[in-house]
Amino acid sequence: MAKILMKGNEAVAKAAIEAGCRYFFGYPITPQNEIPEYMAKELPKIGGVFLQAESEVSAINMIYGGAGTGARVMTSSSSPGIALKQEGITYIAGAELPCVIVNMMRGGPGLGGIQPSQADYFMSTRGGGNGDYRTPVFAPASIQEAVDMTMEAFDVADYYRTPVMVVADGMIGQMMEPVEFKTPKKRELPAKDWATTGTKGERKPNIINSLFLDPQELEDHNIKLDAKYAQIEKNEVQYEMYKAEDAELVFVAYGTTSRIVKNVVEELRAEGVKAGLIRPKTIWPFPFKAFDEIPAAKNLLTVEMSMGQMIEDVKMASNGRWPVSFYGRVGGMIPTPQGIKGKALEVIGGAK
């Protein structure tokens, strides 16, 4: 299939449809509105349903109901909207239902702004809602990757019976790039015999539920979920090593920020500085093992569009092996190559 030029948000919506998603429940919020708009236009043509809910809370609960039927369902939003959806996401995680949630991040806290941000790292990777749970989180750095990851997200969701997030930022949502819609590598997926499809009088009722009043039952449920998350951590980590193998200064950045950092790596290399990049493609599970592949490293420099959130995982990955520094811009301010390079030179100087 030939490449076509598409806006990020629309490409994500098309990718979901290509992956078999026929039901989308959402609520408008900038900068991701092209996703529901695309769904509203395209889904009715193929026998699917787009429905605009009265709120993000309602939309995620429609997803909860829809996921219970076994259908492939998706919702999308941006930061304050995702905050509202956290109620539903913890129920979906607790009831072990598959669905895909897209977050085109904007600045916060509160209403914040509408420009790109990466300040939802904690909210995405730490559970977000109440209780002990995790959600696999894909962090695309290009529109092609957003497409590929959205498709894969549906399989990961079905395979593990879990909500899966695709977390990008307003930049990825709003820019245009050529993309190709490739058939993703198919996983063998388990049957959805747990779904509420009507008993037809032929089987015992199926119950979708996250309530366990007996403390022992709830502990057992949490242990079961934890074992599932351990499997995801073992099997689903994705990352890119960019000239990191011999790097003395190792950047850590994901999404849009990683693209800017790659330019800085090139500039520094041209000036004789051995720089490289670890780019998490999944931010949960976090690629801790990538840090075993940087034998020459002397310094780590985390770059984020936040005041410093992923840096906590980087420090855990470092575990005292290297000094970890941070450079970030927030509020919709995009880190510039000059700003990142200035911090890099400061870090190297400080290490001498």
Place this chain on the structure above:
Amino acid sequence: MAVVFKKTQGLTDAQTHYCPGCTHGIIHRITAEVLEELGVLGDTIGVAPVGCAVLAYNYFNCDMHEAAHGRAPAVATGVKRIFPDKVVFTYQGDGDLASIGAAEIVHAAARGEKITTIFVNNAIYGMTGGQMAPTTLPGQKATTSPYGRDVDHCGYPIRVSEMLSTLTGAAFVERVAVNNPANVRKAKAAIKKAFQAQIEGKGFGIVEVLSTCPTNWGLHPLDSLKWLEENMMPYYPLGNFRDPAKEEEGK
């Protein structure tokens, strides 16, 4: 020997957790009987609320989905939009439906969502221990209105049926009570009509059932029935507010 009465297939054999004298058991039974009589149990997906009926998913003998507080109409919407030919219902109390879930029920009704809601109004929060509900009557004591509900302080009870019946998408709206056998029969008839309206694709249907809470009202079950008649019925008059069958006749 001829069998003159047997338990409905619409309920499982699970023992319910409801307090002695509570009318949830009656409302469960008539709802289940209606589903059985309509022959739709195998095609029904129910949505249970948060509150006293939180365990309803263990009692109805059909596929069930537990929802977060107030969100049952949204969950039911997700199910119904994927399975337009299935019968989808929510079972909700007054705290769940009229307080935290007010937006969800209003918009499900406004959309004409083809689901049926059984709305159990006992004018108090039961499961959480007797706090004030949006339906608690003026002057009524609750643990969070210990001096009686003061309307100057916290406003007036919501008449849900009257409110929803102003919405064009609400096809069937009726308020019933389960305080005596005659009213139980009327309640069952209303629930049946609400489900029929859904099956015929007419739109959203809700049956508000005035119910008792002897435990949190601090009354004997029989006195609770009397309290319901003397206090709730005057504020929440029984009757039909919307019925697609009647409206077609009137055309």
